[in-house]
Amino acid sequence: MAEEEKETMELVIAGYGGQGVLTMGDLMIKAGSNVYKHVSWLPSYDTYTRGGRVVCYVILSDENILSPLVARPRTLVIMDPVAMDLYRDCLMPGGTLIIDSCMVSPEMVGREDIEVIAVPASEMAQSILTIKITNLVLLGKYLKLSGALPLELVASAMTKSKEAVLKDGFLTINQEALSAGYNYAN
Amino acid sequence: MDEKVLLTGNIAAAEGALYAGCRHYFGYPITPQSDVVEYFSAKLPQMGGEFVQSESECTSINMLYGAAACGIRAMTSTSSPGFSLMQEGISHIAAAELPCVIMHVQRGGPGSGSTQTAQMDYNQVVKGGGHGEYRLIVLAPDSVQEIFDFVQLGFYLAEKYRNPALVLTDAIIGQMKEDVELRTIDFGPTPEDRSWALKIHRSPKGKSANVHSAVGIVGIYNEWLARTNEKYENIKRDEVRFQSMFMEDAELAIVAYGSSGRAAKGACKLAREEGLKVGVLRPITLWPFPQPQIEELASRVKKILVVEDNLGQMVEDVRGAVEGRAEVHFMGVFSRHMPDCNGMIFPDTILEEVKKLL
Numbered sequence: 001m002a003e004e005e006k007e008t009m010e011l012v013i014a015g016y017g018g019q020g021v022l023t024m025g026d027l028m029i030k031a032g033s034n035v036y037k038h039v040s041w042l043p044s045y046d047t048y049t050r051g052g053r054v055v056c057y058v059i060l061s062d063e064n065i066l067s068p069l070v071a072r073p074r075t076l077v078i079m080d081p082v083a084m085d086l087y088r089d090c091l092m093p094g095g096t097l098i099i100d101s102c103m104v105s106p107e108m109v110g111r112e113d114i115e116v117i118a119v120p121a122s123e124m125a126q127s128i129l130t131i132k133i134t135n136l137v138l139l140g141k142y143l144k145l146s147g148a149l150p151l152e153l154v155a156s157a158m159t160k161s162k163e164a165v166l167k168d169g170f171l172t173i174n175q176e177a178l179s180a181g182y183n184y185a186n
Numbered sequence: 187m188d189e190k191v192l193l194t195g196n197i198a199a200a201e202g203a204l205y206a207g208c209r210h211y212f213g214y215p216i217t218p219q220s221d222v223v224e225y226f227s228a229k230l231p232q233m234g235g236e237f238v239q240s241e242s243e244c245t246s247i248n249m250l251y252g253a254a255a256c257g258i259r260a261m262t263s264t265s266s267p268g269f270s271l272m273q274e275g276i277s278h279i280a281a282a283e284l285p286c287v288i289m290h291v292q293r294g295g296p297g298s299g300s301t302q303t304a305q306m307d308y309n310q311v312v313k314g315g316g317h318g319e320y321r322l323i324v325l326a327p328d329s330v331q332e333i334f335d336f337v338q339l340g341f342y343l344a345e346k347y348r349n350p351a352l353v354l355t356d357a358i359i360g361q362m363k364e365d366v367e368l369r370t371i372d373f374g375p376t377p378e379d380r381s382w383a384l385k386i387h388r389s390p391k392g393k394s395a396n397v398h399s400a401v402g403i404v405g406i407y408n409e410w411l412a413r414t415n416e417k418y419e420n421i422k423r424d425e426v427r428f429q430s431m432f433m434e435d436a437e438l439a440i441v442a443y444g445s446s447g448r449a450a451k452g453a454c455k456l457a458r459e460e461g462l463k464v465g466v467l468r469p470i471t472l473w474p475f476p477q478p479q480i481e482e483l484a485s486r487v488k489k490i491l492v493v494e495d496n497l498g499q500m501v502e503d504v505r506g507a508v509e510g511r512a513e514v515h516f517m518g519v520f521s522r523h524m525p526d527c528n529g530m531i532f533p534d535t536i537l538e539e540v541k542k543l544l
Binding site: 026029030033038039040041042043044046047053055065066067068069071072086 | 192217301302303358361362363364365448449451452453454455523524528530532533534535
C-alpha cells in the first residue's frame with residue numbers, strides 16, 4: 001500500500017544565543033526523521049555562545065529538500081524583540097506567528113494578515129522550574145498547532161540526544177515543559 | 187543495511203575520511219569548521235590513528251605534507267583565513283605530487299572577514315593561491331551526503347593522479363544537518379606503484395624514495411612541467427563532474443555551485459511550478475571546470491544566470507566558456523536577504539531575478 005505523502009513542514013525559529021533556538025530545531029529533525037523521508041536543519045548564529053542573533057530553519061518533507069533555506073515560512077517562532085523586528089515580515093500572509101509573550105508584546109507584531117499565538121512561555125517555564133526550558137514550551141505549542149509530529153515522538157527524541165546524560169529528573173522537567181506548551185489554550 | 191544518520195556537513199566530512207581509511211589528521215580550530223577538528227580529536231585516538239592539533243595552519247599543512255610523503259591517507263581542514271596560511275605548503279605538496287585531502291569550509295573575507303557563510307575563495311582555490319603552476323582537484327558538494335561521499339572521492343582522485351584534492355564547502359552546508367547514508371564507496375583500484383612514498387629501511391642497502399618540491403633545482407624542470415601538464419590535461423578530460431536539472435527545454439540556465447547550487451535548484455523548482463522554462467547546471471568539480479558543458483549550454487539557451495555568494499568569481503569562468511554566445515548575468519552577495527554577514531541568497535530572490543530576465 002502506497003503511503004500517503006505528508007505535507008511539507010517548514011519552520012523558522014528566531015531568538016538569541018542561549019534560548020535554545022537550535023535545540024528546538026534539532027529535536028524536530030531527530031523526531032522528524034522517523035516520520036518524514038527527508039529533514040534539514042540549518043543554523044545561523046553570531047560568534048557568541050550567548051546573546052548573539054540566532055535563527056534556525058527546519059524542513060520536514062517526504063519530497064527531496066532542494067534548498068534548506070526557508071524564505072516565506074507558514075509558521076514562525078519568535079523569542080525576543082530584536083528577532084521580531086528582523087523576521088516578522090518573512091512570515092507568509094495567513095501564516096502563524098508563535099511568540100513568547102513575556103519577551104515580546106503582541107502589540108509589537110503590527111501585522112493584521114497573520115494569526116498571532118501569544119504564549120507566556122517564560123512564565124510557564126519558570127513555574128515548572130527554570131526559564132531555560134522556555135523553548136520546549138513554545139515547541140509544544142507549535143506541535144499542537146501544526147500537527148507536524150506527535151508529541152510523544154518529540155518527547156522521546158530528547159532521550160536520544162547527547163544531552164540524554166541529563167539526570168532523569170531533568171528529562172521529566174523537559175517533557176513537562178513540552179506538554180505544558182502543547183496543552184496551553186489561548 | 188547501510189546506516190542512515192543525521193549529521194552536520196562538517197561531521198560528515200570527518201566520517202567520510204574515516205570511511206575512506208584516513209587515520210591521520212592535522213588541523214587547527216577555526217569557525218565554521220572547528221567541529222571537524224573536535225570530532226577527529228575524539229575519534230582518531232580510539233581508532234589507532236593520529237590526531238595533532240597544530241599551533242597554526244602553516245604547521246597543519248606541513249604535517250600533512252609529511253604524512254602524504256609517506257603514502258598514507260591523511261587530511262587537514264580549515265576555513266578561509268586558515269586556508270590562506272596554508273598556501274605555501276599546498277604549492278610544495280603539489281610540486282612534490284603527493285596525494286592528500288584538504289577540507290575547506292568557506293567563511294566571509296577578506297582578512298578575518300566574518301564567521302558567516304560566503305563563497306569568496308573560489309579564485310584562490312581554483313586558480314591556485316600559492317605560487318607557481320599547479321592545480322588542485324576541487325570538489326564542491328551541495329549536501330551533507332555529497333560532503334561524505336566527496337571526501338572519499340577526493341582520496342581516490344588524489345591517489346589516482348598523485349595530486350592534492352580539495353573539498354570546498356561553506357558555513358551553510360558545513361553546519362547544516364541532513365540524513366546521511368554511511369558506507370564506504372568503491373571507486374576502483376588506485377595505482378599500484380607506490381615506490382614514490384618514503385619508507386623506513388631496516389637495511390642500509392634499501393632503496394629510498396626522494397620526495398622534494400625543488401622541481402627545477404633537484405629535478406629536471408621540463409620533465410616535471412610536461413608530466414604534470416599531461417596529468418592536468420587527463421584530469422580535465424576525464425574527471426569533470428556536474429549536475430544538470432530541467433535543462434532539456436530550458437530557455438534560461440542558472441549556474442551555481444555548493445550552497446548556492448542548492449538555492450538555485452530550489453528556485454528552479456519554484457520557476458517550473460509557474461511554467462517558466464528554467465534549468466540548473468551545477469558544477470561539481472570546480473577544477474576541472476565543466477567548460478565543455480557550459481560551452482554547449484551557451485548554444486542552447488539565450489541567457490545564463492550565475493549565482494554565487496561573492497562579488498563575481500566563477501562568473502568569469504562561465505563568461506570565458508560562453509565567449510559571448512549567450513547573455514551572462516550575475517547575482518551575488520548584494521542579493522542576500524540581509525545586508526550584513528548573516529545574509530544568505532534565498533531561492534525566492536533568485537526566482538525574482540529569473541522572472542526579470544525571462
